[in-house]
Amino acid sequence: MDVFALFSARIGNAMQVLFPQAGADLLARIVVEPPRDPAHGDLSTNAAMVVAKPLGMNPREVANTLVEHFRHDADVTSVEVAGPGFINFRLAAPIWHQVLRSIAELGDDYGRSTLGQGEAVNIEYVSANPTGPMHVGHTRGAVFGDTLASLMAYSGYEVTREYYINDTGGQTITLGRSALLRYREALGETIEIPSGFYPGDYLIPVGQALAAEHGRSLLDMPEHEAALIAREKALAAMMDLIRADLAQLNIHHDVFFSERTLHGAGGDIELTLAWLREMGMIYEGRLEAPKGKTPDEWEDREQTLFRATDYGDDVDRPLIKSDGSYTYFAADIAYHRNKFLRGFKHMINVLGADHSGYVKRLQAATKAVSLNAADMDVRICQLVRLLKNGEPFKMSKRSGDLVTLADVVEEVGADATRFMLLYRRNDAAMDFDFAVVKEQTKDNPVFYVQYAHARTHSIFKTAARDLPALDVSRSALAAADIERIATPAELDLVRVLAAWPRTVAAAAVAHEPHRIAFYVHELAAAFHGFWAKGKDDPQLRFVNFDDPMLTLARLALVDAVRQVILNALAILGVSAPEELS
RNA sequence: GGUCUCGUAGCUCAGCAGGAUAGAGCACCGGAUUCCUAAUCCGGGGGUCGUGGGUUCGAAUCCCGCCGAGAUCACCA
Numbered sequence: 001m002d003v004f005a006l007f008s009a010r011i012g013n014a015m016q017v018l019f020p021q022a023g024a025d026l027l028a029r030i031v032v033e034p035p036r037d038p039a040h041g042d043l044s045t046n047a048a049m050v051v052a053k054p055l056g057m058n059p060r061e062v063a064n065t066l067v068e069h070f071r072h073d074a075d076v077t078s079v080e081v082a083g084p085g086f087i088n089f090r091l092a093a094p095i096w097h098q099v100l101r102s103i104a105e106l107g108d109d110y111g112r113s114t115l116g117q118g119e120a121v122n123i124e125y126v127s128a129n130p131t132g133p134m135h136v137g138h139t140r141g142a143v144f145g146d147t148l149a150s151l152m153a154y155s156g157y158e159v160t161r162e163y164y165i166n167d168t169g170g171q172t173i174t175l176g177r178s179a180l181l182r183y184r185e186a187l188g189e190t191i192e193i194p195s196g197f198y199p200g201d202y203l204i205p206v207g208q209a210l211a212a213e214h215g216r217s218l219l220d221m222p223e224h225e226a227a228l229i230a231r232e233k234a235l236a237a238m239m240d241l242i243r244a245d246l247a248q249l250n251i252h253h254d255v256f257f258s259e260r261t262l263h264g265a266g267g268d269i270e271l272t273l274a275w276l277r278e279m280g281m282i283y284e285g286r287l288e289a290p291k292g293k294t295p296d297e298w299e300d301r302e303q304t305l306f307r308a309t310d311y312g313d314d315v316d317r318p319l320i321k322s323d324g325s326y327t328y329f330a331a332d333i334a335y336h337r338n339k340f341l342r343g344f345k346h347m348i349n350v351l352g353a354d355h356s357g358y359v360k361r362l363q364a365a366t367k368a369v370s371l372n373a374a375d376m377d378v379r380i381c382q383l384v385r386l387l388k389n390g391e392p393f394k395m396s397k398r399s400g401d402l403v404t405l406a407d408v409v410e411e412v413g414a415d416a417t418r419f420m421l422l423y424r425r426n427d428a429a430m431d432f433d434f435a436v437v438k439e440q441t442k443d444n445p446v447f448y449v450q451y452a453h454a455r456t457h458s459i460f461k462t463a464a465r466d467l468p469a470l471d472v473s474r475s476a477l478a479a480a481d482i483e484r485i486a487t488p489a490e491l492d493l494v495r496v497l498a499a500w501p502r503t504v505a506a507a508a509v510a511h512e513p514h515r516i517a518f519y520v521h522e523l524a525a526a527f528h529g530f531w532a533k534g535k536d537d538p539q540l541r542f543v544n545f546d547d548p549m550l551t552l553a554r555l556a557l558v559d560a561v562r563q564v565i566l567n568a569l570a571i572l573g574v575s576a577p578e579e580l581s
Numbered sequence: 582g583g584u585c586u587c588g589u590a591g592c593u594c595a596g597c598a599g600g601a602u603a604g605a606g607c608a609c610c611g612g613a614u615u616c617c618u619a620a621u622c623c624g625g626g627g628g629u630c631g632u633g634g635g636u637u638c639g640a641a642u643c644c645c646g647c648c649g650a651g652a653u654c655a656c657c658a
Contacts, residue, residue: 046600083601084638129658130603166658314584321656330658356585357653382586410658427586429651431593451620506597518595532622534585543617567615580620
C-alpha cells in the first residue's frame with residue numbers, strides 16, 4: 001500500500017465532486033506529497049492553489065471546501081489550510097498500522113509496482129570494446145545500468161539488459177595482430193610491442209592458446225590471414241574476461257548483440273540504408289568542416305549523409321567512409337532499428353562522459369527508424385576520479401596505466417563499489433576515495449546501511465535470548481497486536497517506511513537509481529535513531545521483558561524495517577548480511 | 582567556435598516532475614556507553630543556492646544572457 005497514492009486518489013475524487021467545472025488536465029496537476037517540514041503534517045496537497053486561479057476563485061476558499069470534506073474522515077486526525085493555500089493532513093494511527101500490515105503481507109513485493117504496465121524496455125549498458133579487461137571508467141556505467149534495469153523491472157517494465165559488442169573494425173584487427181605477437185612469444189620468440197598495439201598481459205594466455213591449438217602453422221601464412229584467426233580467439237577471450245569482470249559485481253546481461261551480424265550482404269545495415277533511402281532520409285552532399293578546430297586531414301568530399309538534423313541533431317551524419325565501408329554510426333542506426341523491430345518502444349543507453357556528443361544523433365536515429373514511435377533516453381555517466389586519502393591515485397596490475405574494475409573490487413569489495421557509485425547522481429563527476437570506502441564507520445554509507453540491517457537481526461536474537469517463550473515466527477508477527485505501535489517515535493519510523501513505494505516509483509520514472517541509495521540511507525538513519533531512543537527511555541526498547549505483546553508488535557516493526565532495507569539493497573545489488581564481522 | 586553536463590555550508594553531495602523558515606554526511610564545538618553491537622545516537626555554529634534578467638500567486642528547481650569547471654567535435658569504434 002502507498003498512502004500517497006491512496007490519498008492522491010481520494011483527493012482527486014473529492015475535487016471532482018466538489019468542483020465539477022475543473023477539467024481533468026487541471027486535476028492532473030494536483031500533487032500529494034509529504035511536506036518538507038514534518039511539522040506541517042503527514043501529507044500536503046497543492047490542490048486548492050492549482051484549481052483556484054483557472055476557476056476564478058480564492059485559493060483559501062477552495063481549500064476550506066476541501067477541508068470540510070475531509071474533516072470527518074476517520075483516517076484523518078487533522079486537516080487544515082496553511083500558507084498560500086496548502087492543505088495539510090495528519091493521518092490517524094490506523095493508516096500507519098495498515099502500512100505495517102501491508103509490508104508484512106507483501107514482503108519482497110512491498111514497493112513493487114505495475115507502473116511500467118509490462119512494456120518492453122531495452123537497456124544497453126557497458127558495451128565496452130572487447131579489447132581488454134574492464135577498467136574503472138566502465139564500472140560506473142555498468143553499475144548504473146544494472147541497477148536501473150533492476151529498478152525498472154521492479155516497477156513493472158519488461159526489461160532486457162543488452163550489451164553491444166563492437167566486434168568489427170580496425171581496432172579488432174589491431175587486437176588480432178597484438179595477439180599474434182603473443183603467439184610468437186609463446187613459441188619462444190622475443191617480441192617487442194610496437195606503439196599502437198595492445199600491450200596488456202591479458203593477451204599472453206591468448207597467444208599461448210593459439211600456440212597450443214595451431215602449433216607453428218600460423219607462421220606460414222600471411223600476417224593478415226593469421227591476424228584474422230588470432231582476432232577470433234582474442235575477441236572470444238576478451239568477452240570472457242569482460243563477463244568475468246562484470247560477474248564480480250553481479251552484473252549480467254540478457255543479450256550480447258554482435259555488431260558483426262549487422263554487416264554483410266542482406267544484413268541489417270544494408271536493409272536499413274535501403275529503407276532510409278526509400279523514406280527520403282538519406283542524400284548525397286557535403287559537410288562543412290567543424291569550426292574552431294579543423295581536423296588536419298579534413299577532406300571536403302561529397303558523401304552519403306543521414307538527415308539527422310530532421311530529428312534534432314546538429315548536423316547530418318555520414319554513413320559511408322571514403323573507403324566504401326560503413327561508418328560506425330551507420331551500424332548504430334541499423335542496430336537501433338533492429339531493437340525497434342524486436343518490439344522495444346522504450347530504449348535507454350548508458351554511456352560514458354566521452355560519448356556526450358553522441359546523444360543527439362542516437363536520439364535522432366531512434367526517432368527516424370521508429371518513425372517517432374520509440375523513445376530513447378541516454379544516461380551519461382560522468383567521470384570517476386580515484387583518490388586515496390584525497391590524493392589522485394593510480395594502480396596498475398593488469399593493463400598498462402589503467403585501473404581495472406577487478407582492481408577496484410579487490411581493493412574495496414563489490415558491495416562498497418556498487419553502493420558508492422550509486423550514491424551520486426550519474427550526471428555529475430564524482431570522487432571515489434578508497435580510504436573512505438574501506439572504512440567501517442558511519443562515514444561509509446555502505447556499512448551504515450548494512451549495519452542497520454544486521455541490527456534488525458540482532459534484535460531478534462536478543463528477543464530469543466531474553467524472551468525464549470515468545471513465538472516470533474512469521475505467523476506470530478503477522479498476528480501481532482500492531483495497534484500497540486503508538487508512540488510518536490515509532491510512527492515516525494513507519495512514515496519513512498511508507499515513503500518507499502513512492503520513492504521507487506519516482507526513481508523509476510526519472511531513471512535515477514541514486515534515489516534508492518539515498519532513501520535506504522535515510523531509513524537506516526531513522527532506524528538507528530529510534531534504536532538509540534531506547535537508551536534514554538527503556539520503554540522504547542524493542543525488547544521489553546514485562547510486556548511480551550508489546551515486544552511482539554515492536555518486532556513486527558523491526559521486521560518491516562528489515563524488509564524494506566532488504567528490498568532497497570536488492571535493487572542496488574548490494575548484499576544484506578545478517579551480521580557484520 | 583558548436584554541442585552536452587555541472588556550479589547549493591570550509592569539504593563531499595541531496596533537494597523528490599516550481600511550493601511554505603534550503604537539507605544530510607564529513608570537518609569543527611558540546612554531550613550520551615552498569616542498559617537490545619558506541620560499527621551508534623543527541624545538540625550547536627556555519628549558505629546573497631555562480632551571476633544578471635524573465636515566466637509565475639510562488640523559482641535552488643522552468644526560459645534567456647554572462648562567468649567558471651569538465652567532456653566532446655566528419656572519414657575511430
